[in-house]
Amino acid sequence: MQLRTDIEIAREARKLPILEIGAKLGIPPEDLVPYGHDKAKVAQHFIRGLADRPDGKLILVTAINPTPAGEGKTTTTVGLGDGLNRIGKQAVICIREASLGPNFGMKGGAAGGGMAQIVPMEEMNLHFTGDFHAITAAHNLLAAMIDNHIYWGNALEIDARRIVWRRVMDMNDRALRDVVVNLGGVSNGFPRQTGFDITVASEVMAILCLARDLDDLEQRLGNIVVAYRRDRSPVFCRDLKADGAMAVLLRDAMQPNLVQTLENNPAFVHGGPFANIAHGCNSVIATTTALKLADYVVTEAGFGADLGAEKFFDIKCRKAGLKPSAAVIVATVRAMKMNGGVAKADLGREDVEAVRRGCANLGRHIANTRGFGIPVVVALNHFTGDTEAELQAVRDYVAGLGTEAILCRHWAEGSAGIEDLARRVVELAEGPSSFAPLYPDDMPLFEKMETIARRIYHADEVIAEPAIREQLRVWEEAGYGALPVCMAKTQYSFTTDPSVRGAPTGHVIPLREVRLSAGAGFVVAICGEIMTMPGLPQTPAAEVIRLNAAGQVEGLF
Structure with missing residues (x-):
């Protein structure tokens, strides 16, 4: 049987009118600004009226370092939101908008996958509501x-x-x-x-x-x-x-975008900073609005927990006063095998020892995320080629760290395949949490960078030219010393070398440049060879994206 592509599944979705999705959250029709029948922006005056409502529980979905094997972080975020709604909780999903750069470069789409997608998939991956x-x-x-x-x-x-x-x-x-x-x-x-x-x-x-x-x-x-x-x-x-004039251009873009999942559950898709070169989280206004409208808000942070989750905790939560209740770390058997040294072409063969070796990367992310004072559970995203012995190797490893890895089949089964994780997330979110950022505001800027490098990346030191250290000193004297730092670094490794997998220690983090984002409220530290303008790959995804005879988009996946 030939598997349907993500875009084929999305095209078959039975979407509800967006006014009905808004009604599920108590948003009156007059407070929605429709962009067609299946997406809308939420009016600013409605958001202002929510200020006195209590907040729901905030759940972060993060992941191990990405590999070509795939992890499925956005898919799991969508699946978990659907799963929470399935077990009777009112849940809203909050994710970022997709950038045309990676969509036409490597990824081809960023709306989840399989039976755990946000729709309209084509519009979200293209111009959407024009925010970008x-x-x-x-x-x-x-x-x-x-x-x-x-x-x-x-x-x-x-x-x-x-x-x-x-x-x-x-x-x-x-x-x-x-x-x-x-x-x-x-x-x-x-x-x-x-x-x-x-x-x-x-x-x-x-x-x-x-x-x-x-x-x-x-x-x-x-x-x-x-x-x-x-x-x-x-x-x-x-x-x-x-x-x-800039604010005029951004007036409508500031309003969060409301869409839906394949199971007709509400989702806010708003903002889109990358986590390897920016802070990697959806907008504060979308998240805080969702927290006023739902019992549970499931959000994600870009790439692995060393980048997205760290910036979510140290920048977004610090600036917005958010207190997450639990974190989910997404992993796959295939990615564990790649971290254990198996080539992509050989991932179909059972290799329990490689899985065990690769689990060190997952373990590092678990320890790092726990260091922020919140409970952690692992979502073991199921692939059809996974063997029971390989799955058990991950479960055993995670159990040895005092938490659990829960098998999730949401890609194939939708919310029915992720109920166990949804129930466990509720248990964790209702339990104790003592969230705190990694470093205090008054720590010097370079020491903040060293703290992240040592405690999150497990590096021995951060090296920087005297001119960079002097620039940081000047900014501190100008009153910017209390800002958090945003590390721009490769997403593929704890080091600045994208080819180094696993959980390396003893490496050095070189600072190439620092930039002051005084309006955003953080200092960017550009590490290694990371670029703030990516290039297209040798074979860009754009080569296979086209319109078919019916005028439909093909090639997004």
Whole structure:
């Protein structure tokens, strides 16, 4: 029997009108702004009216380091939300929007999979409600106003050599990483070197995902540092009077997007910072809104727990005052075998010893996540080729660490295949939790980076050029020392070398660059060779994405 693809399953979904999905959460029709029949934005005035309601329980879904074998974190997030609703709990799913860059590059889609998907799948993976385009436009408006200000006399005395605001686009394009602009003569401005980042790495994206409301959004936009003068004093977005116009472009994008799962359960899909180069979480406004409307909110953080979960705890929860009740770490037998040294082509063969060797990566993530003071359970995402001996090897290993690995079949069976995990999550969430971030606000910036490197990555040290340490010192003197740090690092390893799997120790984390995101409220530490503008692979997913004879999208998966 030929398996149906994700997009074929999504296309067969029996979707409810989005007004009916909103009604499940008590959202009146007049407080929804429909984008067609199956997606809508939730109005700001409705969200403001929820302030006095109690919060539900917040559940984080994270994972081991990603491998080509696949882990299924988003699929498990969707499945768990469906599973909680199946056992009688009112649950809402909160995930990020998909970036066009990876969709047309490597992934081909980011809405879950199998019988645990969010729909409309095609729209969510493409332009959706236009949020990313609005973020790109607002970001590049500020870039244009910087060059325009210099062209018309430079009253702010911006040093063109010290402009730190790059441009963005929502596509992988390595050719734009390092460019020269304003060529072509006097009428085009003053030539200077700059570059592009991908939209999901934009500080505007981070600001939208951390802002509480439109007023907070505009204030944060105004706090963006765009350049420095010759005396090294900062020039802010508000100095250029760009913050108001940027907020106008982002007004609608600030409203969370409401959609549904294949089982017609509500889901908020909003914001999309990457976890390897940004903070990797959906928006604060979507999460806090969901917490007012449901008993349980299931959210995810990008990539492995060393990146997404750490940033969820240390940045998002710290800034928004969130207190998660439990965490789920997603793993697969196939990924354990890859971490144990098995090549992708050989994953179909039973290899219990390789599974046991690879479990060290899972164990590291369990210990790290527990270090934040919340209970942890493992979701063992089932693949058809898994053998009982391999599954038991994972269960035994996890039991030896004082928790449990629960087999989940949500990809094939939907909510019926994840009931056991849903019931266990409820037990953990109703029990004790003592959540606390990894480091205090008043710790120096470089020590915060060292703390993450040593306690999460298990590195021996962080190395940085004197100029980087001096830059951190200057920012501390300017009042930015209390900010959390956002580590930009490869997602594939605890080290900065993507080929190193397992749970390595004794390595070094090199800092290549630091960036101040004053509006978002964190300092970015760029480690190793990580790029804030990815490139397309040798065979991009775009080569197989097309319209069929019926005008339907093919190739998203």
